[in-house]
Amino acid sequence: MSFEWVVEIISNNWPMFIRGAGVTLLISMVGTILGFIIGLLIGVIRTIPTPDRKAKRIFLKVINAILSIYIEIFRGTPMIVQAMVIYYGSALAFGVDMDRLNAAFLIVSINTGAYMSEIIRGGILSIDKGQYEAAQAIGMNHFQTMKNVVLPQAIRNILPATGNEFVINIKDTSVLNVISVSELFFQTKSIAGNNFRYFESFFVACILYFIMTFTVTRILRYIEKRLDGPENYTMYANQMQVETPEDLLRKKDNH
Amino acid sequence: MEAVIEIQHLNKAFGTHEVLKDINFSVNKGEVVCIIGSSGSGKSTLLRCVNLLEKPSGGKIIYNGENILDNKHDISAYRTKLGMVFQQFNLFNNHNVLKNCTVGQMKVLKRSRQEAEEVAMKYLKVVGMDQYVNAKPKQLSGGQKQRVAIARALSMEPDVMLFDEPTSALDPEMVGEVLKVMKELADSGLTMLIVTHEMGFAKEVSDRVVFMDKGVIAEEGSPEQIFNQPAQERTREFLKRTLN
Ligand SMILES: Nc1ncnc2c1ncn2[C@@H]1O[C@H](COP(=O)(O)OP(=O)(O)O)[C@@H](O)[C@H]1O
Numbered sequence: 001m002s003f004e005w006v007v008e009i010i011s012n013n014w015p016m017f018i019r020g021a022g023v024t025l026l027i028s029m030v031g032t033i034l035g036f037i038i039g040l041l042i043g044v045i046r047t048i049p050t051p052d053r054k055a056k057r058i059f060l061k062v063i064n065a066i067l068s069i070y071i072e073i074f075r076g077t078p079m080i081v082q083a084m085v086i087y088y089g090s091a092l093a094f095g096v097d098m099d100r101l102n103a104a105f106l107i108v109s110i111n112t113g114a115y116m117s118e119i120i121r122g123g124i125l126s127i128d129k130g131q132y133e134a135a136q137a138i139g140m141n142h143f144q145t146m147k148n149v150v151l152p153q154a155i156r157n158i159l160p161a162t163g164n165e166f167v168i169n170i171k172d173t174s175v176l177n178v179i180s181v182s183e184l185f186f187q188t189k190s191i192a193g194n195n196f197r198y199f200e201s202f203f204v205a206c207i208l209y210f211i212m213t214f215t216v217t218r219i220l221r222y223i224e225k226r227l228d229g230p231e232n233y234t235m236y237a238n239q240m241q242v243e244t245p246e247d248l249l250r251k252k253d254n255h
Numbered sequence: 256m257e258a259v260i261e262i263q264h265l266n267k268a269f270g271t272h273e274v275l276k277d278i279n280f281s282v283n284k285g286e287v288v289c290i291i292g293s294s295g296s297g298k299s300t301l302l303r304c305v306n307l308l309e310k311p312s313g314g315k316i317i318y319n320g321e322n323i324l325d326n327k328h329d330i331s332a333y334r335t336k337l338g339m340v341f342q343q344f345n346l347f348n349n350h351n352v353l354k355n356c357t358v359g360q361m362k363v364l365k366r367s368r369q370e371a372e373e374v375a376m377k378y379l380k381v382v383g384m385d386q387y388v389n390a391k392p393k394q395l396s397g398g399q400k401q402r403v404a405i406a407r408a409l410s411m412e413p414d415v416m417l418f419d420e421p422t423s424a425l426d427p428e429m430v431g432e433v434l435k436v437m438k439e440l441a442d443s444g445l446t447m448l449i450v451t452h453e454m455g456f457a458k459e460v461s462d463r464v465v466f467m468d469k470g471v472i473a474e475e476g477s478p479e480q481i482f483n484q485p486a487q488e489r490t491r492e493f494l495k496r497t498l499n
């Protein structure tokens with residue numbers, strides 16, 4: 001390997017690398033966000049309590065069955081194969097020639113959605129029964145309970161898992177090169193195909209992938225910390241008669 | 256006397272396990288009723304049936320002259336009329352103290368934020384937690400959490416307050432502060448239905464004591480009668496066991 005080659009490749013091809021990295025980031029971000037929304041909807045539907053009325057119960061059962069087939073299939077097959085099937089399958093079945101970037105968004109979103117729906121369902125199920133009961137006891141219906149009490153807590157708890165999906169997507173979008181999406185791996189392959197310096201070119205790609213995942217991981221960790229809120233709360237008014245803020249701190253630490 | 260809630264022939268079974276058998280009793284306006292009895296006798300289930308957290312298997316719950324079990328009823332509206340205080344507090348972990356007391360008012364009673372906050376502050380003052388509006392539940396001690404939970408229930412301005420062993424999950428030194436608040440509420444004329452193991456408290460605040468045993472109301476009467484001259488052998492047994 002020659003360091004000079006790396007420098008040379010970067011200086012000759014940096015716009016392509018940057019564009020590739022940009023497309024990779026864009027696809028993983030859109031895929032994670034849409035996948036999160038899909039997962040949220042499915043997770044909420046799959047945790048609806050069994051209704052009393054028989055017709056409703058059967059309807060919900062059918063929906064649940066369809067959703068679990070979706071989840072099983074997309075978790076049980078590789079994304080590289082899903083990409084081929086969806087891209088070429090849609091061309092065959094509907095005669096549509098999908099825009100490659102849109103195809104990428106679609107594939108990553110529904111793939112991520114399958115994982116996210118289970119993550120979100122787990123997040124919802126992990127919320128203490130007492131939270132639901134307290135909400136119901138003040139008259140909230142199921143939807144209000146989910147929106148105001150359960151989901152904010154569930155989403156907060158699954159934020160690390162969501163960040164994880166994002167990082168996985170940054171890496172796994174590389175498989176989309178099989179349908180010629182111009183993400184980082186695909187761009188690197190073209191660069192290397194021109195200069196025949198495979199090692200040096202992919203070494204650059206490697207560094208770029210790492211910078212992206214590392215930065216995203218740090219940013220998410222920072223957000224997570226911020227979401228925990230300030231370690232202490234501000235007193236509404238200085239009416240503390242007995243306890244000082246130090247006492248409160250100590251009490252908190254003892255928990 | 257005017258009954259706020261009247262329970263008639265209430266039954267509850269979990270599968271084949273009959274937990275409540277033919278329960279009949281009522282809570283009158285302004286009355287404080289304590290339910291006592293050994294653990295597993297069905298006290299929590301009874302309370303949870305009253306606000307429909309458990310679905311009764313049979314019987315009637317009469318509120319405002321209507322049986323709320325006859326399907327047509329708006330369960331949500333009925334529940335806003337009953338304030339529930341849980342053994343485990345169950346404060347909303349994602350909200351601070353103030354929001355815990357306003358979210359139900361705003362989302363369910365559709366009060367404006369300003370009105371909801373005024374009402375919340377009024378009841379947070381009653382329980383002595385008005386300085387803690389910005390605190391999150393995890394930053395509070397058990398006794399403080401339970402006082403906020405009481406304020407949250409009061410903020411809905413219910414007709415009856417239900418308490419399910421509100422001090423059982425507390426460290427001993429925090430039991431007093433919660434009982435003191437409850438005593439003040441009782442003195443203010445609030446209608447209360449309280450499941451408790453605090454016999455001294457039950458004796459002091461209640462107008463009527465209900466003793467439950469194995470899913471039935473074994474005995475019911477004034478605190479003097481229940482604690483000093485229990486008519487039933489099993490009431491005597493229970494009191495002997497608990498008071499020692
Ligand atoms: N969700 C449930 N499913 C099955 N059995 C239950 C359930 N809740 C309570 N029980 C049973 O009902 C009986 C009464 O319980 P509970 O009302 O909690 O008693 P108490 O509050 O007086 O201690 C117990 O035998 C308990 O095991």
Ligand SMILES: [Mg+2]
Nearest residue numbers: 298299300420
């Ligand atoms: Mg109980």
